[in-house]
Amino acid sequence: MKYISLMGATGSIGTQTLDVIKEHPSEFKLAAISVGKNIELTRKIIMDFKPDLVSVANESSVTNLKAEFPGIHFTYGKQGLTEVAVYHKANILVNAVSGSIGLTPTLEAIKEKKTIAIANKETLVTAGHLVMEEAARNHVPLLPVDSEHSAIFQALQGEKEKNIEKLIITASGGSFRDRTREELQNVTIEDALNHPNWSMGAKITIDSATMMNKGLEVIEAHWLFSIPYDKIDVLLHKESIIHSMVEFHDSSVIAQLGTPDMRVPIQYALTYPDRFKLPSAKRLNLSEIGKLHFSKMDFERFRCLRFSFDAGKAGGTMPTVLNAANEAAVAAFLDRKVSFLQIEDLIEKALSKHNNISNPGLIEIQEVDVETRKYVNSLL
Numbered sequence: 001m002k003y004i005s006l007m008g009a010t011g012s013i014g015t016q017t018l019d020v021i022k023e024h025p026s027e028f029k030l031a032a033i034s035v036g037k038n039i040e041l042t043r044k045i046i047m048d049f050k051p052d053l054v055s056v057a058n059e060s061s062v063t064n065l066k067a068e069f070p071g072i073h074f075t076y077g078k079q080g081l082t083e084v085a086v087y088h089k090a091n092i093l094v095n096a097v098s099g100s101i102g103l104t105p106t107l108e109a110i111k112e113k114k115t116i117a118i119a120n121k122e123t124l125v126t127a128g129h130l131v132m133e134e135a136a137r138n139h140v141p142l143l144p145v146d147s148e149h150s151a152i153f154q155a156l157q158g159e160k161e162k163n164i165e166k167l168i169i170t171a172s173g174g175s176f177r178d179r180t181r182e183e184l185q186n187v188t189i190e191d192a193l194n195h196p197n198w199s200m201g202a203k204i205t206i207d208s209a210t211m212m213n214k215g216l217e218v219i220e221a222h223w224l225f226s227i228p229y230d231k232i233d234v235l236l237h238k239e240s241i242i243h244s245m246v247e248f249h250d251s252s253v254i255a256q257l258g259t260p261d262m263r264v265p266i267q268y269a270l271t272y273p274d275r276f277k278l279p280s281a282k283r284l285n286l287s288e289i290g291k292l293h294f295s296k297m298d299f300e301r302f303r304c305l306r307f308s309f310d311a312g313k314a315g316g317t318m319p320t321v322l323n324a325a326n327e328a329a330v331a332a333f334l335d336r337k338v339s340f341l342q343i344e345d346l347i348e349k350a351l352s353k354h355n356n357i358s359n360p361g362l363i364e365i366q367e368v369d370v371e372t373r374k375y376v377n378s379l380l
């Protein structure tokens with residue numbers, strides 16, 4: 001039996017993790033969860049899974065929940081997230097929270113030697129060096145959940161990292177793949193949230209539309225697989241059937257394919273190195289699909305991807321600024337305070353204003369994160 005702590009239980013990855021846990025009741029037990037503001041869904045999760053520990057975003061929700069569920073321990077806020085991450089009965093932490101708020105709990109869970117199944121890419125983007133150092137020091141496995149990184153991880157099984165020629169990360173192109181920059185001037189939130197292949201949380205769906213999601217994934221891949229940026233390619237592949245590929249020195253390419261269903265990489269992270277059946281997953285039928293399409297990435301059309309490569313290569317606190325500016329700008333777009341194209345303008349301004357700090361510690365990362373959000377919000 002594996003005991004699981006799940007951060008972000010009410011979200012897209014969180015609820016799909018619960019589906020996987022439900023499929024295998026004799027293998028997995030949900031021990032602790034963190035949620036944000038969705039208290040209705042939290043009640044349902046508590047009734048279905050009976051975790052020992054529940055953390056909510058706001059203290060105001062705790063009193064009622066305590067009265068309704070007397071056997072359960074409730075906590076809240078940032079401290080609550082960390083309590084869930086390090087919960088003593090759990091051996092795996094699934095980090096499915098959205099944003100760099102996931103960083104501190106992840107570092108604390110690594111120190112407690114929890115295996116980390118990581119969906120929360122912002123944590124690796126904002127402080128990949130700290131997370132990887134802490135994981136290496138504590139001999140803790142970091143198992144990717146993000147579909148592209150799970151694909152690369154699967155393609156690398158039995159292979160030596162020294163034999164990698166390059167990683168090829170596929171990108172669907174998001175909601176606006178076929179629109180010109182002129183056509184992006186007046187797009188709405190509703191248009192942007194309409195991803196062609198995946199049903200995901202709002203923030204990552206906007207990131208897919210700006211191509212920042214792919215930029216964050218490039219930085220995430222750099223850290224997870226210790227690969228320099230000039231060995232990471234991004235390829236447009238509109239069907240999201242090939243989830244990513246690895247090319248080796250001998251010119252062989254190994255790809256991982258499947259219908260777009262996040263329960264597959266979630267389950268692989270939970271069962272690794274084993275594989276369980278997932279009866280409800282739709283099997284891939286290539287003869288039904290017929291054709292797969294690929295095209296070169298346009299860095300002028302998708303400026304956030306260029307910013308990400310540049311910030312990743314610069315290192316230091318530049319990726320922290322990239323991530324924090326993006327989180328603030330996407331939140332402003334979702335609040336209808338800025339237009340879609342202003343997201344990238346705000347990120348560009350934050351990056352060009354920042355004086356890079358090399359090899360930052362946790363405190364410096366946290367300060368830069370806060371300052372960057374303040375700066376972006378001051379521009380609104």
Ligand SMILES: NC(=O)C1=CN([C@@H]2O[C@H](COP(=O)(O)OP(=O)(O)OC[C@H]3O[C@@H](n4cnc5c(N)ncnc54)[C@H](OP(=O)(O)O)[C@@H]3O)[C@@H](O)[C@H]2O)C=CC1
Pocket residue numbers: 007008009010011012013014034035036037038039056057081095096097098099101119120121122145146147198199200201202203204262
């Ligand atoms: N969705 C997907 O298919 C994929 C997602 N990812 C990554 O996984 C992560 C989660 O994405 P996704 O599931 O789509 O996001 P969602 O927005 O659907 O879910 C986010 C979760 O985090 C919780 N949360 C948000 N803010 C806070 C906070 N301040 N304190 C505590 N909890 C909080 C939410 O709680 P509540 O809803 O209760 O407010 C919710 O449970 C992201 O980093 C994303 O990039 C990676 C690959 C694929």
Ligand SMILES: CC(=O)[C@@H](O)[C@H](O)COP(=O)(O)O
Pocket residue numbers: 146147148170171172173174198207208209213214262
């Ligand atoms: C499901 C998943 O892993 C997402 O990150 C997905 O990759 C988004 O798709 P695009 O960013 O390629 O549009």
Ligand SMILES: [Mn+2]
Pocket residue numbers: 146147148217
């Ligand atoms: Mn992805």
